[in-house]
Amino acid sequence: MTIEERAEKAASLKASGRCNCAQAVVSVFEDKMPVDHDTLMKLTAGYGAGMGCMESTCGALIGAVMAAGILTEGQRTPMYSAKILREFEQKSGALRCKDLKGIGTGRVVCPCPDCVRNAVLALGDALNISD
Incomplete structure (x- = not known):
């Protein structure tokens, strides 16, 4: 699956109402993570409506950074996270849900x-994920 296909699938999942923004992002990378679906959904359950429903950091962005941590095995994750944040803000216009x-x-x-x-596209760009 291409990064564009992953992005469209994640957007569709969110639009369907079956999951929150963070869950939609991490779920489309399940095939690349050593974490099962139920655990991923539980880990990201608290990130709807911005972190903790406080309309703070966008849940999609949090999901992308969480996925980056797993996908990079924690190596240089802060650097990748900064790239994700910059690209996300450029594409979306802000970082906070509010x-x-x-x-x-x-x-x-x-x-x-x-x-x-x-968020999916920013993660793909930061980690150079094309498929």
């Missing part, structure tokens, strides 16, 4: 499925 959803401004900067798509 800002992305337009809470307080009434102007949605990036809808959740698009944030999920952008």
